[in-house]
Amino acid sequence: MKKELNINHLTRVEGHGAVNIVFENERLKEIKLKFTEGPRFFEYITRERLYTEIPKIVSRICGICYVSHRLASISAIEDAFGAKVTPEIELLRKLLVVGEYLESHALHLYFLALPDYMGYPSTLAMAKDYPNVVKRGFLLKDVGNKIMKLIGGKTIHGENILPGGFKSVPSKEQLQKVQDDLYKVIPEIKATISLFDSFEYPKFNEKYPLSLCIDGDSFTLMGDNLALSDGTLFTKKEYELFVEEKTSTYSTAKYSTVKGKPFLIGPLSRINYHLDNLRSETKEVVSLLETSFPSDNSLHANVARAVEMLELALEGIEITQMLINSYPFKGEVEVKPKAGTGYGVKEAPRGTLYHKYTFDESGRCVSANIITPTAQLQAIIEKDLGDLVELSLDADDAELRKRAEMLIRAYDP
Amino acid sequence: MVKIGVMGLTGCSGCQCEILNCEDAIYKLLGKVEFSYFPLAQDSNSFEEFDVLFVEGSVTTDLDEEKVRKGREISKILVAIGSCACYGGVQSQRNDEVTIEEMLKEVYGTTELSVKVSKPKAVSEIVKVDYELPGCPLDKRQFVYTVAFLLNGVRPFFPKTPVCHECKLSETECLTLKGIPCQGPITFAGCGAPCTISGVGCQGCRGDCDFPNYEEMVSILKKNGLSEGDAFRFIKVFRGKQAQDGISKLISRGALNEKGA
Amino acid sequence: MKKSFEKLLTKPLPINPFKPEKALITDIEDLAPDHKKFSFVFLNEEVNEKWSHIPGQFVMLTVPKAGEIPISICSSPTRKGTIELTVRKVGRKTEVLHRMKPGDLVAIRGPYGNGFPVEIMEGHNVLIIAGGLGIAPLRSLIWYILDKRHLYKDVYILYGTRNYESVLYKEELRRLKERNDIKCLYILDKFKSEVDKKWTNREGLITTLIPEVALDPQETFVAVCGPPVAYRFIGKELIKNGYPESQVFVSLERKMECGIGKCGHCQIGYKFACVDGPIFPLWDTKNLPEMI
Amino acid sequence: MEFHIDKAKVLPKSNFRLFLEGLKNFGVLIAPKKKKEKFFFDVIDDTSEVEVDYTRTILPPKKFLIPYRRERFSYDVETLEFKDNFTPENQVIFGIHSCDLHGISILDSVYLKENPDPRYLEVRKRTVLIGLSCKPDDFCFCLSTGTAFPDGTNWDLFLTDIGSDYFVTIGSPKGDEIVISLKGLFREITKEDLSLYKKSTSQKKFLFNLDKLPDLGRISQVIELEYDSEVWEEEAKKCLGCGTCTNVCPTCFCYTAVDIPDLNGKKISRVEFTTSCQYPYYSLVAGGHYFKPKRSARFKHRYYHKFVGYSYQIEKLGCVGCGRCSAECPAKISMVETIKKLRGVEDEKELREAFNETSTD
Numbered sequence A: 001m002k003k004e005l006n007i008n009h010l011t012r013v014e015g016h017g018a019v020n021i022v023f024e025n026e027r028l029k030e031i032k033l034k035f036t037e038g039p040r041f042f043e044y045i046t047r048e049r050l051y052t053e054i055p056k057i058v059s060r061i062c063g064i065c066y067v068s069h070r071l072a073s074i075s076a077i078e079d080a081f082g083a084k085v086t087p088e089i090e091l092l093r094k095l096l097v098v099g100e101y102l103e104s105h106a107l108h109l110y111f112l113a114l115p116d117y118m119g120y121p122s123t124l125a126m127a128k129d130y131p132n133v134v135k136r137g138f139l140l141k142d143v144g145n146k147i148m149k150l151i152g153g154k155t156i157h158g159e160n161i162l163p164g165g166f167k168s169v170p171s172k173e174q175l176q177k178v179q180d181d182l183y184k185v186i187p188e189i190k191a192t193i194s195l196f197d198s199f200e201y202p203k204f205n206e207k208y209p210l211s212l213c214i215d216g217d218s219f220t221l222m223g224d225n226l227a228l229s230d231g232t233l234f235t236k237k238e239y240e241l242f243v244e245e246k247t248s249t250y251s252t253a254k255y256s257t258v259k260g261k262p263f264l265i266g267p268l269s270r271i272n273y274h275l276d277n278l279r280s281e282t283k284e285v286v287s288l289l290e291t292s293f294p295s296d297n298s299l300h301a302n303v304a305r306a307v308e309m310l311e312l313a314l315e316g317i318e319i320t321q322m323l324i325n326s327y328p329f330k331g332e333v334e335v336k337p338k339a340g341t342g343y344g345v346k347e348a349p350r351g352t353l354y355h356k357y358t359f360d361e362s363g364r365c366v367s368a369n370i371i372t373p374t375a376q377l378q379a380i381i382e383k384d385l386g387d388l389v390e391l392s393l394d395a396d397d398a399e400l401r402k403r404a405e406m407l408i409r410a411y412d413p
Numbered sequence B: 001m002v003k004i005g006v007m008g009l010t011g012c013s014g015c016q017c018e019i020l021n022c023e024d025a026i027y028k029l030l031g032k033v034e035f036s037y038f039p040l041a042q043d044s045n046s047f048e049e050f051d052v053l054f055v056e057g058s059v060t061t062d063l064d065e066e067k068v069r070k071g072r073e074i075s076k077i078l079v080a081i082g083s084c085a086c087y088g089g090v091q092s093q094r095n096d097e098v099t100i101e102e103m104l105k106e107v108y109g110t111t112e113l114s115v116k117v118s119k120p121k122a123v124s125e126i127v128k129v130d131y132e133l134p135g136c137p138l139d140k141r142q143f144v145y146t147v148a149f150l151l152n153g154v155r156p157f158f159p160k161t162p163v164c165h166e167c168k169l170s171e172t173e174c175l176t177l178k179g180i181p182c183q184g185p186i187t188f189a190g191c192g193a194p195c196t197i198s199g200v201g202c203q204g205c206r207g208d209c210d211f212p213n214y215e216e217m218v219s220i221l222k223k224n225g226l227s228e229g230d231a232f233r234f235i236k237v238f239r240g241k242q243a244q245d246g247i248s249k250l251i252s253r254g255a256l257n258e259k260g261a
Numbered sequence C: 001m002k003k004s005f006e007k008l009l010t011k012p013l014p015i016n017p018f019k020p021e022k023a024l025i026t027d028i029e030d031l032a033p034d035h036k037k038f039s040f041v042f043l044n045e046e047v048n049e050k051w052s053h054i055p056g057q058f059v060m061l062t063v064p065k066a067g068e069i070p071i072s073i074c075s076s077p078t079r080k081g082t083i084e085l086t087v088r089k090v091g092r093k094t095e096v097l098h099r100m101k102p103g104d105l106v107a108i109r110g111p112y113g114n115g116f117p118v119e120i121m122e123g124h125n126v127l128i129i130a131g132g133l134g135i136a137p138l139r140s141l142i143w144y145i146l147d148k149r150h151l152y153k154d155v156y157i158l159y160g161t162r163n164y165e166s167v168l169y170k171e172e173l174r175r176l177k178e179r180n181d182i183k184c185l186y187i188l189d190k191f192k193s194e195v196d197k198k199w200t201n202r203e204g205l206i207t208t209l210i211p212e213v214a215l216d217p218q219e220t221f222v223a224v225c226g227p228p229v230a231y232r233f234i235g236k237e238l239i240k241n242g243y244p245e246s247q248v249f250v251s252l253e254r255k256m257e258c259g260i261g262k263c264g265h266c267q268i269g270y271k272f273a274c275v276d277g278p279i280f281p282l283w284d285t286k287n288l289p290e291m292i
Numbered sequence D: 001m002e003f004h005i006d007k008a009k010v011l012p013k014s015n016f017r018l019f020l021e022g023l024k025n026f027g028v029l030i031a032p033k034k035k036k037e038k039f040f041f042d043v044i045d046d047t048s049e050v051e052v053d054y055t056r057t058i059l060p061p062k063k064f065l066i067p068y069r070r071e072r073f074s075y076d077v078e079t080l081e082f083k084d085n086f087t088p089e090n091q092v093i094f095g096i097h098s099c100d101l102h103g104i105s106i107l108d109s110v111y112l113k114e115n116p117d118p119r120y121l122e123v124r125k126r127t128v129l130i131g132l133s134c135k136p137d138d139f140c141f142c143l144s145t146g147t148a149f150p151d152g153t154n155w156d157l158f159l160t161d162i163g164s165d166y167f168v169t170i171g172s173p174k175g176d177e178i179v180i181s182l183k184g185l186f187r188e189i190t191k192e193d194l195s196l197y198k199k200s201t202s203q204k205k206f207l208f209n210l211d212k213l214p215d216l217g218r219i220s221q222v223i224e225l226e227y228d229s230e231v232w233e234e235e236a237k238k239c240l241g242c243g244t245c246t247n248v249c250p251t252c253f254c255y256t257a258v259d260i261p262d263l264n265g266k267k268i269s270r271v272e273f274t275t276s277c278q279y280p281y282y283s284l285v286a287g288g289h290y291f292k293p294k295r296s297a298r299f300k301h302r303y304y305h306k307f308v309g310y311s312y313q314i315e316k317l318g319c320v321g322c323g324r325c326s327a328e329c330p331a332k333i334s335m336v337e338t339i340k341k342l343r344g345v346e347d348e349k350e351l352r353e354a355f356n357e358t359s360t361d
């Protein structure tokens, strides 16, 4: 009779995680997902810092989705100061997000998730047998990186992403180059979608209690309003009223619930919600898939990710065209600090993200609150893991471990 | 086969991602080296012995400390990558201002966390480090150079010249002269000055160059619109202990007075 | 109408002064902890034949993979066939060299620098003062003088090291001490063990040996090489004992990348250590700032 | 007189673009371009981008003679066969001001007088230098360094703006060849052209703020005499040690060489990169000993080298008064001011007055 199963070091996930499963009488008793990553106190270190320092500091919360943290903090800052940016700056930010998603999703799909489905320990190990697949992963990442480097200044933690806009903007030729690159990767993305659609995804869970994403008329990753799958809509200012955070006794990530329930965020939540808002080309591709959306299968997050890449690449092409048409434009508006509180939400690749800051009149931060996707995912992953274990009681430890890891990876916590 | 490990402590994984961005180099390396430990990228990881171990992140928990001590024991060469591992990183910028308990209480509402937490430290404060490749994140080219040097049995060579050097060579207009706060003159070059090229002042993510002139830097930053306290905070963001020591030395010399405000 | 390089246009291209010649390590001898003596022969017979140098000159040695380092030649030009270099392991490049084996290839260019004014010194007494590794370039001078012993008057060798262990060329120096055509005074910083005492009966700083030298200072040329910090004290003591500054020659070490006056690192005041030195009369220290 | 005025020609400004296009026949065209508020030398495709009204570029044209990062050799680890993979192209650098031409002639002396550097020689042989007259700004002091006019002839053509035309002096057979090949673009000089040319050159002097120019008479002695002056400490206190002053200087030449192995461990490249005497590692030797441990020592070294060292090494001052080091210094340290402080301007004024008094008596 088994008592306990521990996965001490989750691999191919960003950060450090462990899972602890306890059984009693052949039944699952308790599941704990632990993040053992050291805390970094971003809410504290941002205090007393000038608003100009904030995006830079919070960028370091995550090296993969730094663009999201930066943009969420920037929109909170602009919100607090009542600054409005120009449509071109908005477009550049959206293009930046296209870059972020291409790189982050490609990294996740090809380097973290794919080996599971192909039966390899890592993507690098696949390079010999599947050189083209691995190359495609690198290529997609590279296009994303190039966009981030071009607009942000560096591929990771680019410092050109600032409250008020950008200190310098790409030239017309560079934008054209981005557009060309995006056109080039569309077939690669489509191949990615088919690849991930072709895998078999065992179903193990019931309907999600709730899911959350940013609301909008079109597929969007930035906005001021949020939608819950039960039909509730709320504004970014109300975020903390809905999403409750608790400190966990066994994990360094906080534990969040909405209306007392675990809730889903991330690509699957977004695609489920925005299914009708996708561009027609994406819709067409989606309609031909084996996988059917909306889906309640957590593992389908991988397919959703690939679909998002297509949607965003298409958006990127439109954005570059609009920017080229409105050339030359100013990349920056003036931001004048004043006392107040500002809110920013953004869809990070792995889910909704929330930043709130209060500033004094000189623009120094008085207090901050940041709710990361990882914190919000903790509860839903634990719930899913529970479902998974319940269904796999007959599986041996190694198998169970593998399935658990695959599931966690699909969330990319 | 040369065994290489890539280990993450407390950090943002940005440096490890940057390593994964070195596509060409990784392909070239595949036949020659074995990534025997790289949990971010692979399943089968053995933490047994390494020719070179790259360590990302600061030492913040007892687990971190345990891991890095073990890592040191089992590796011939230990390289700290990124500013977290080299200096303590952004999370250590207030080490000199508050206690860890205070921060825990404020952020988590309790000092009892599932792991034992201490002030974020650079790897070199715990174990001997053979080389440091700072940067937030580290520079791709420097990583590749380092691997090439080490595979050839030669220590890497990166003179600690200031970012101004690379900024000039790319013929970028001097931001300090334009009145934009920039830490280029006191920051260790090697990044290719991407920030100043985009018109943003250097944020100092690579730490100190040799013999940095903090005093003049602070006085220039003041001329460029920062208060003395903000200038300190600006300098402190990435440098961890380096800046805390440097600034307290300035204050004790009486060169500068203000500490807070 | 002249371009400054016009005359170069008419001549065939000069041989590339940056290009080293391949050489083989024929022998490696452990001298002291972290100190090894390497012997080299050039692969090209012709180069071997033609090679000659002046004591005090140095070569630029390419340590494969690591880079080039300036190293003084410690063998005498009077003994042809091999070049010997004594290298202390101090950093990136020297540690790679220390891992090399006989039979390995290196590359060498040179000789560079001015060397000691051996011809001007002829007919005079010679006082050689070496500290630590400073004995290396002076060994070249010692053997040069000994091989042309009749050209020089009285010769003194003063050699100071930390302890017996760090004495270089132990056997050679022991035999030199037994010769009666030169006078050798050896000294150690502090006696720690019996072996130390067996080597010499003197303990203390090398400067304490200078008054013991029984030479007419006016008739004497002095060659000094040692750690940078020692020069000031040795210089002072020599002057105190009446040695004319223009007859005291010191060998200086600076960072060097090219050896031929192009990289700038070795500047001492207005001079280049590589082309105007590395041997400078003590007199220059008055004119050249920060020389010692 | 080194150049022959009868060899001069006039290029009407209306033909200027065609002239630039024509230059492309003689190699890759390099000329000043604008970048935000600054200028820089760059390879020119579209000749409309060429800026003739510039005061100074951030980096001098030396970057096309000695690139800031350059491979000297590559060698094979096993055979130690040294190869130089250096294939210079013909290039035409247009728009070089007089000071920079002098800067190049200093580099010529450094690299070619003794132990000529074959790579530099090769580049130099393939480079056509075309000068352009200029208007000084507050940072310029070429009048003091004696480099305001292109008198030495290491250049091929020199264009002087005389209003609606350029007065083109020819400094070498290569220059002649260019003029002949583009014959149609030039016209013969007339008396008026000549007088305009004379006027324009003799007027240059008045474009300077003569009071602000440093007195460089016996500068070598001044630097030596004031070697222990506190002025060095005072100025060096502001110095950031960032190396900007040397990186932008048309006459600085220092470099560090490093052997860089490749990932395969087969090929090593010996790379030389520009360095600066202002960096501490510059004088660091084995044992961790810095020969210039103090910032003031490094600071002083630059002045010493420019005004004492070069005079000894190549018999010219090492400064051509281009003003770059002062214009680009983030700490706003000015070479001219430092020199004035060293000399003690006030003393000098008093001296002069005293001298005038006694001599008028």
Ligand SMILES: Cc1cc2nc3c(=O)[nH]c(=O)nc-3n(C[C@H](O)[C@H](O)[C@H](O)COP(=O)(O)OP(=O)(O)OC[C@H]3O[C@@H](n4cnc5c(N)ncnc54)[C@H](O)[C@@H]3O)c2cc1C
Pocket: C058, C068, C069, C070, C071, C072, C073, C085, C086, C087, C088, C089, C090, C091, C092, C093, C094, C095, C133, C136, C137, C252, C253, C254, C255, C256, C278, D284, D285, D286, D287, D288, D289
């Ligand atoms: C004319 C001449 C003759 C010479 N003759 C000899 C000779 O006969 N024998 C001999 O052994 N040597 C000789 N030398 C010295 C020799 O050239 C040097 O020891 C050698 O170049 C060191 O190279 P390296 O790469 O091993 O050391 P590097 O790695 O370049 O380092 C040199 C030293 O600098 C220090 N260092 C490097 N980086 C730092 C840092 N960041 N902070 C603090 N310190 C640092 C280290 O302490 C190290 O010891 C001579 C030098 C000259 C100029």
Ligand code: SF4
Pocket: A159, B135, B136, B163, B184, B187, B188, B191, B192, B193, B194, B195, B196, B201, B202, B203, B204, B205, B206, B207
């Ligand atoms: S310019 Fe400064 S902040 Fe930017 S990458 Fe370089 S060191 Fe970091």
Ligand code: SF4
Pocket: D245, D248, D249, D250, D251, D306, D318, D319, D320, D321, D322, D323, D324, D325, D326, D335
């Ligand atoms: S020292 Fe300054 S003014 Fe003189 S040539 Fe160099 S950069 Fe120009």
Ligand code: SF4
Pocket: C264, C267, D246, D251, D252, D253, D254, D275, D276, D277, D278, D301, D302, D303, D305, D306
């Ligand atoms: S020593 Fe300094 S001033 Fe002289 S050439 Fe070198 S870098 Fe320039």
